[in-house]
Amino acid sequence: MTRKTRLTRYALAAALAGGLLTGCTSDDESLTYQTDYSNHRPLKVVGYPSTGSLQTVQAAVWRLADGDVSGLAELAVDDTHANATARNWVKAFGPAAEGDVTADFYDEGSVRQVVVLYFAKSGQIKEIEARRGREDDSWGLTLAEPDPAEVTAKPTWAPSKPGHSGSRTVGAASGN
Incomplete structure (x- = not known):
């Protein structure tokens, strides 16, 4: 597994966990930003x-x-x-x-x-x-x-x- 793939998975897991902990899910814009951030320099x-x-x-x-x-x-x-x-x-x-x-x-x-x-x-x-x-x-x-x-x-x-x-x-x- 590449570093980029691991970072993407960690970001997605963090976003999901954060949503579950607060009783709601991340909106699409926030998830897109987090994914973009983890996939780029x-x-x-x-x-x-x-x-x-x-x-x-x-x-x-x-x-x-x-x-x-x-x-x-x-x-x-x-x-x-x-x-x-x-x-x-x-x-x-x-x-x-x-x-x-x-x-x-x-x-x-x-x-x-x-x-x-x-x-x-x-x-x-x-x-x-x-x-x-x-x-x-x-x-x-x-x-x-x-x-x-x-x-x-x-x-x-x-x-x-x-x-x-x-x-x-x-x-x-x-x-x-």
Whole structure:
């Protein structure tokens, strides 16, 4: 039995035991998260994410690693270009997302948050935006890059390594 299989079984057993002890079962979202968490490398985090931005970015990295275009597209806050963008992201970053990924969260995250993903396996850097949706106040991603060239363009402002600058807002306000 592989380590991944053992971890999945332990996570599922813990979720089931927790549900039995409290007299109720885990909801589907919680069980999905626990299973995803045990089946993937942990996301390294720099900065100050909100709970919503962190969960959304973590799910996006998992969908990339799994090659799950439709799952990634479901994270979109606007579906105009979601499928094309998700397809492009999976093609460009999917294999790299299977390795170590660091997410550097910028600015204050109550409504939206810019995040720079650093893929250690490939050396790729990707800027994304997590934000609250318009209708139900849940968090999602801006998936508005149907052009493959746009998807792989490195952000010009981001440092080459995570954690080497601070929030753009804080830096501008403090004169740094």
